[in-house]
Amino acid sequence: MKKNGYQDIKAHIAAMIRSKQWPPGFLLPSEMDLAAQFDCARATVNRALTELADEQIIDRKRKAGSRVRDGSERIVNLKFQFPCREVTSSGKAHKYVSLKREVCAFPEALQHEGTSERALDALKLEGVHYSNDQPFQFEQTWICRDTCAESEGEMPDHSAPCLRLLQKSPYFHGSMTISVARASQEEARYLGVRTGDPLLIKDLVLTEGHGGPPVARMRMSYRASYTIAGTF
């Protein structure tokens, strides 16, 4: 008989849950009981259950125990490439052309709630990304001058703000909104479409850690033929 590793235990418990033998709400045996059942140390069961909790399959609470979670409440975890990486990682030639550079207020709607009432200063950069000389992405970036040291000097015009930000603080967190909008005159010109044509928009706010103060906001526009693909 094979040894019961934490992955076997995890798989076994996941199977009980998937098959509804342990339905949503079901109270799992305690770690001690499971350790006895699987003939292993409690730490081994603990690791299996901790991972199942990370995967939103069970809920765990001291004294109350571990319960099968209602699967319909699960949060989807969509994995995909960071916007600016898509071109180069598909083997295509990437080029960025800077269009504008100015100091302005950090976009209001997205200011962090905890910040002071005065408007935050931002460095705004606009540019277009090309994939094999085809316009691919129109990018507007606001870099918050209060939270991001990099503001003026170190920003060469030929490298994309999104990639520089990524280099600078690669362990980012933040929020993202995906929507549809009609092309402004400017967007239409640079993306090679007509004014009013539908575009796909990604709007990200990068923060210091989860829910921290904003570091930057990036608004990226794509032609309607663009798609976001990911797995979950």
Added chain:
Amino acid sequence: MKKNGYQDIKAHIAAMIRSKQWPPGFLLPSEMDLAAQFDCARATVNRALTELADEQIIDRKRKAGSRVRDGSERIVNLKFQFPCREVTSSGKAHKYVSLKREVCAFPEALQHEGTSERALDALKLEGVHYSNDQPFQFEQTWICRDTCAESEGEMPDHSAPCLRLLQKSPYFHGSMTISVARASQEEARYLGVRTGDPLLIKDLVLTEGHGGPPVARMRMSYRASYTIAGTF
């Protein structure tokens, strides 16, 4: 002096990396050395490093050791609610109206590569979701009859296929594509827009586990005012 728990160690190492004192490519001390430095057991260091690896901050390999990862290669992990849950969880009244129900081939482009050459049978369901009596989402669902037992009988017309699928196998995996399309006559009629108006499209394929055979495909259309919001 405070005890060094795995979270302290993890935070300390993350800080070294974020501050670039340990730059991308840097070889971390071995678990044994770190355990000595932090005056703790190797298992404690191991847990800290394992989590940092899960978060794509370091790469670990036996014998080669742990290295700081190039942050610009990180995969974004966007968390958001499952499509059909959005209405009810925002407190609005949800209603589903079934429109069509037929047997057809499982959509070709999305058939799994490992499956046989013959076309897969599917039960196709079409319907509209309402949020407070406003049309909200037009849904087309193909349920694969080879992999999903639930096909004909148990599908009452009044409950949404996406929610039933979620109830039935809540521990889903799969892939999703987000795109922009122009409304067909049918979509326009049911969503209350004009033919040719831009829509946001979510196209998901649910599979058995990661990369397994397809269980279902769902294509969801939304008016242009709809947005997808998530955090990462």
Added chain:
DNA sequence: AAGTGGTCTAGACCACTTA
């Protein structure tokens, strides 16, 4: 008050990878 999970320890064995 009692039972649960969260975490740590000191040791062990081993698979894997490189030198």
Added chain:
DNA sequence: AAGTGGTCTAGACCACTTA
């Protein structure tokens, strides 16, 4: 051949939560 991380063990202490 040697060093690394992956995993397990048997025990421990304790924070948290409920009954």
